[in-house]
Amino acid sequence: MSTLPFGPRNPPEDPLLAKAAELPKDVVPQRDLWPTIAARIAEAGASPAKPVFRWPLALAAAFLVASVSALLTWSLLRDPQQANPPVIAEASTAGVEFVPVRYGPNSGVSATELAARDSLLVEFKSAFATLQPETRDAIAKNLAVMQRAADEIDAALAKDPASGMLQGMLAGTYKQELNLYSTVVTARDGLTRRT
Amino acid sequence: MPAPQVDSSAELVRRACQGDMGAFEDLYRQHIGRVYGLCLRMTGQPESAEDLAQDTFVSAWRSLPGYEGRSSFSTWLHRIAVNAVLARRRSPQGRNEISMTEDSGEQMDFEAEGRMDEATPIDVERAIASLPPGARDIVVLHGIYGYSHEEAAGMLGVAIGTCKAQLHRARHLMRARMGTEHAT
Numbered sequence: 001m002s003t004l005p006f007g008p009r010n011p012p013e014d015p016l017l018a019k020a021a022e023l024p025k026d027v028v029p030q031r032d033l034w035p036t037i038a039a040r041i042a043e044a045g046a047s048p049a050k051p052v053f054r055w056p057l058a059l060a061a062a063f064l065v066a067s068v069s070a071l072l073t074w075s076l077l078r079d080p081q082q083a084n085p086p087v088i089a090e091a092s093t094a095g096v097e098f099v100p101v102r103y104g105p106n107s108g109v110s111a112t113e114l115a116a117r118d119s120l121l122v123e124f125k126s127a128f129a130t131l132q133p134e135t136r137d138a139i140a141k142n143l144a145v146m147q148r149a150a151d152e153i154d155a156a157l158a159k160d161p162a163s164g165m166l167q168g169m170l171a172g173t174y175k176q177e178l179n180l181y182s183t184v185v186t187a188r189d190g191l192t193r194r195t
Numbered sequence: 196m197p198a199p200q201v202d203s204s205a206e207l208v209r210r211a212c213q214g215d216m217g218a219f220e221d222l223y224r225q226h227i228g229r230v231y232g233l234c235l236r237m238t239g240q241p242e243s244a245e246d247l248a249q250d251t252f253v254s255a256w257r258s259l260p261g262y263e264g265r266s267s268f269s270t271w272l273h274r275i276a277v278n279a280v281l282a283r284r285r286s287p288q289g290r291n292e293i294s295m296t297e298d299s300g301e302q303m304d305f306e307a308e309g310r311m312d313e314a315t316p317i318d319v320e321r322a323i324a325s326l327p328p329g330a331r332d333i334v335v336l337h338g339i340y341g342y343s344h345e346e347a348a349g350m351l352g353v354a355i356g357t358c359k360a361q362l363h364r365a366r367h368l369m370r371a372r373m374g375t376e377h378a379t
Contacts, residue, residue: 014366016319016322016338016366016369016370016373017334017337017338017366019319020319020323020334020338020339021338021339021341023319023320023339024232025228025229025232025339025340026228026229026232027228027231027232027235027236028227028228028231029227029231029241029244029245029248030241030245031245033223033227033231033245033248033249033252034220034223034224034227036249037223037249037252037253037256038216038220040249040253041216041219041253041256044253044256044257103285105282106278106282107282107285108277108278108281108282108285108352109281109285109352110281110284110285110328110329111284111285112328112329114285157278159257159258159261160258160261161254161255161258161274161275161278161279162258162262162266162271162272162274162275162278163274164274164349164350167278167349167350167352168349168352170352171352171353
């Protein structure tokens with residue numbers, strides 16, 4: 001049996017947490033799961049997969065997301081009096097469409113987080129329709145970069161599902177996506193107030 | 196200062212990496228209780244927990260060559276299990292399962308069973324099961340399995356502050372539901 005410790009390393013001050021720490025760590029499933037696991041492993045191949053180091057790709061994708069998003073944020077927030085107007089109040093439905101990032105089966109982005117994004121997307125959609133075509137194009141390209149990053153990281157997570165670093169990178173991509181939507185909505189609201 | 200612990204899984208991991216299924220089955224026998232317990236407590240659904248425990252061990256087998264021993268094998272397995280749970284929640288099937296406990300903090304059939312007077316272990320287990328997913332996750336990882344806020348935040352992919360806030364929320368909800376608001 002494993003000799004690793006479980007339970008809080010320092011006794012919890014809260015009596016409820018102390019009770020929680022006393023709960024049995026092991027819970028035996030009602031049936032033996034090993035036969036199914038063994039069959040699935042045999043199906044996939046007898047030997048553990050050789051490690052595939054996709055981190056450099058995933059890192060590059062994550063870096064690209066941060067760089068491009070920063071540029072877009074600057075483009076959206078710069079003073080409209082000094083540059084080509086990044087956003088306009090006139091609504092337009094023609095031109096580029098955007099596709100929200102799809103997170104793969106290994107990503108671990110929760111339903112709650114996706115619901116929060118969906119909520120923000122409602123506002124973003126109306127703001128997106130008011131943007132100049134080139135700004136919309138930049139946003140669509142940003143989202144494509146984020147999609148690529150999410151795909152790369154998801155693929156890397158499939159090979160290394162316990163990697164906290166990859167999980168952190170994926171969470172970063174999710175935050176970048178939200179920041180992008182939020183930046184557009186905030187910029188639209190700011191310009192609406194100014195005009 | 197606790198004495199350093201030795202991971203008895205190390206030799207089994209080494210053999211399993213070389214394709215020894217017998218060694219991997221031994222690892223399964225050693226760890227299935229904790230992995231299943233974690234999945235069951237995070238999902239509240241025995242059938243889902245069985246699926247997720249299976250997914251965890253299949254993923255672990257595939258990823259064994261990438262296990263570098265920087266964390267204990269148990270912790271590594273738990274990370275995989277947590278990722279599997281979070282990925283399932285995000286799936287359409289998982290979204291339906293979450294309906295058992297809404298994130299508003301309400302629990303569907305908890306009130307019908309009446310309040311409990313004392314915080315016996317079984318009552319604590321039920322109170323944890325009644326928590327909304329985010330709060331439940333941190334109580335399970337931090338409260339039951341003893342991971343630090345930093346470790347739990349890393350596993351869940353959230354900020355440490357979020358973990359602490361969720362724990363605070365969980366404690367409040369548990370006290371209210373167990374009728375011990377003024378007893379602690």
